Amino acid sequence: xxxxxxxxxxxxxxxxxxxxxxxxxxxxxxxxxxxxxxxxxxxxxxxxxxxxxxxxxxxxxxxxxxxxxxxxxxxxxxxxxxxxxxxxxxxxxxxxxxxxxxxxxxxxxxxxxxxxxxxxxxxxxxxxxxxxxxxxxxxxxxxxxxxxxxxxxxxxxxxxxxxxxxxxxxxxxxxxxxxxxxxxxxxxxxxxxxxxxxxxxxxxxxxxxxxxxxxxxxxxxxxxxxxxxxxxxxxxxxxxxxxxxxxxxxxxxxxxxxxxxxxxxxxxxxxxxxxxxxxxxxxxxxxxxxxxxxxxxxxxxxxxxxxxxxxxxxxxxxxxxxxxxxxxxxxxxxxxxxxxxxxxxxxxxxxxxxxxxxxxxxxxxxxxxxxxxxxxxxxxxxxxxxxxxxxxxxxxxxxxxxxxxxxxxxxxxxxxxxxxxxxxxxxxxxxxxxxxxxxxxxxxxxxxxxxxxxxxxxxxxxxxxxxxxxxxxxxxxxxxxxxxxxxxxxxxxxxxxxxxxxxxxxx
Numbered sequence: 001x002x003x004x005x006x007x008x009x010x011x012x013x014x015x016x017x018x019x020x021x022x023x024x025x026x027x028x029x030x031x032x033x034x035x036x037x038x039x040x041x042x043x044x045x046x047x048x049x050x051x052x053x054x055x056x057x058x059x060x061x062x063x064x065x066x067x068x069x070x071x072x073x074x075x076x077x078x079x080x081x082x083x084x085x086x087x088x089x090x091x092x093x094x095x096x097x098x099x100x101x102x103x104x105x106x107x108x109x110x111x112x113x114x115x116x117x118x119x120x121x122x123x124x125x126x127x128x129x130x131x132x133x134x135x136x137x138x139x140x141x142x143x144x145x146x147x148x149x150x151x152x153x154x155x156x157x158x159x160x161x162x163x164x165x166x167x168x169x170x171x172x173x174x175x176x177x178x179x180x181x182x183x184x185x186x187x188x189x190x191x192x193x194x195x196x197x198x199x200x201x202x203x204x205x206x207x208x209x210x211x212x213x214x215x216x217x218x219x220x221x222x223x224x225x226x227x228x229x230x231x232x233x234x235x236x237x238x239x240x241x242x243x244x245x246x247x248x249x250x251x252x253x254x255x256x257x258x259x260x261x262x263x264x265x266x267x268x269x270x271x272x273x274x275x276x277x278x279x280x281x282x283x284x285x286x287x288x289x290x291x292x293x294x295x296x297x298x299x300x301x302x303x304x305x306x307x308x309x310x311x312x313x314x315x316x317x318x319x320x321x322x323x324x325x326x327x328x329x330x331x332x333x334x335x336x337x338x339x340x341x342x343x344x345x346x347x348x349x350x351x352x353x354x355x356x357x358x359x360x361x362x363x364x365x366x367x368x369x370x371x372x373x374x375x376x377x378x379x380x381x382x383x384x385x386x387x388x389x390x391x392x393x394x395x396x397x398x399x400x401x402x403x404x405x406x407x408x409x410x411x412x413x414x415x416x417x418x419x420x421x422x423x424x425x426x427x428x429x430x431x432x433x434x435x436x437x438x439x440x441x442x443x444x445x446x447x448x449x450x451x452x453x454x455x456x457x458x459x460x461x462x463x464x465x466x467x468x469x470x471x472x473x474x475x476x477x478x479x480x481x482x483x484x485x486x487x488x489x490x491x492x493x494x495x496x497x498x499x500x501x502x503x504x505x506x507x
Contacts, residue, residue: 032092034094035093037094045093045094046094048063048096048097048100048112049115050099052087052088054158057205062078062114064114066115070092074088074089075089075118075123076115076118077116078113078114078116080160080165082165083162083165084123084161086119086124126163130161130162131159133159137157137189138157141185142154145170150177151176154169154170155207160191163191164191165191165193165194166185166189166191166192167194169197169202171199172197178195201252202226203250204219205220208220209249211248213256218255218256223255226255227258229254230253231253233261237260237261264292271295272315278318278319278331279327280327280329280331282302282304282330283301283302283303285300288300294309295312296309296310296336297309301331308331308333309333309334309336318331
């Protein structure tokens with residue numbers, strides 16, 4: 001805390017007069033509002049000076065018997081235990097008399113320690129050297145206490161400026177016999193040892209931390225006096241008695257429970273007294289809580305879990321009727337439903353251009369539609385799309401292909417492609433999906449009719465069906481007339497089977 005957070009490392013802090021964001025530099029400072037008070041007689045001026053030590057964590061009063069006048073912020077050398085100590089002047093003048101009265105210290109006490117001189121460069125260097133030993137002393141002192149199996153915790157070690165005395169601050173729940181510990185400390189650190197017990201709140205003020213409110217702990221920033229806090233403060237403020245929520249980092253009840261306690265006590269004076277029980281026709285109404293913000297008292301009836309908010313005036317009337325042995329019909333609860341119009345929550349707006357899941361789904365759906373549009377509507381006549389031909393796996397025998405009907409003689413490999421008469425090139429068939437044709441019942445035909453050949457005898461792997469030869473084309477073959485079929489009874493259409501693997505479909 002203090003100057004350690006500022007990073008300056010100077011005992012006087014950052015010279016911002018308490019302007020640090022943490023407030024640690026101004027934790028034990030006192031505003032001298034009597035600094036400009038004119039003093040007519042110098043003999044009547046206060047000769048006591050308030051001095052702070054260890055970066056403002058401890059303060060004490062010293063008498064100024066010298067002819068020098070000290071100002072706030074100066075480093076001075078004062079009397080110590082078997083030596084001297086270096087501290088910083090925190091208050092001078094008439095404001096010190098008010099502090100003495102507040103602390104209950106006699107201004108003219110004969111045993112009050114004195115101020116020796118203004119701190120020299122040698123005193124400041126010696127102070128810095130001994131302060132650098134404190135971190136190592138804490139680690140070593142804790143290890144020694146653990147070896148002796150003492151139920152205590154060393155919280156802080158403060159070494160005097162001249163290095164002749166060390167104060168060990170410890171925390172313990174029970175009484176600790178540290179006579180052997182003092183002997184080991186004196187031989188280990190070569191100092192005069194003083195053991196001082198502190199509470200959990202004093203420890204948290206030295207360690208520091210962040211509270212549940214998000215701010216730095218009050219005891220580590222500005223709070224110097226700790227008042228007792230009990231659960232009655234939480235009951236007056238209608239807080240749930242939850243030890244986890246009411247306790248601070250020190251394990252004790254939070255000091256902030258006392259901040260608004262006086263305001264609640266003043267507000268509760270306007271509520272009627274002795275109104276814990278009210279007699280009505282439905283039974284005895286029991287008081288469960290008081291709402292000082294809405295001036296309501298909440299009651300509950302027997303054999304019912306509903307809470308009834310009753311105004312203060314109505315409670316006084318019911319109490320007066322009960323005093324006359326009269327029982328009212330009902331409590332006349334107040335409607336406490338909120339009349340404030342609930343604001344509609346704003347919808348999510350993509351203002352940063354992030355890709356949302358909905359946009360990805362739309363793009364995927366559009367891509368699928370495009371693929372379905374490029375694919376033919378149906379695949380009749382045993383046609384197979386290029387690249388989708390199924391290859392036999394292992395030693396499996398490939399299934400024989402269905403014979404294609406209505407085809408002319410096949411052209412052998414190497415034979416020139418038939419041309420139209422007159423040397424004109426054969427017109428190409430338009431590419432694209434073919435229009436869907438109505439399905440009709442397929443009649444079985446004898447294999448090899450109309451000069452067709454099985455599909456498996458084709459060469460070159462070209463499974464694409466070809467058109468029948470037209471009249472006037474070379475090599476296209478002539479179409480043979482079909483034999484008349486005997487009349488048959490109409491059969492219902494056969495249910496279409498799903499297409500086989502490899503892209504084949506049967507209509």
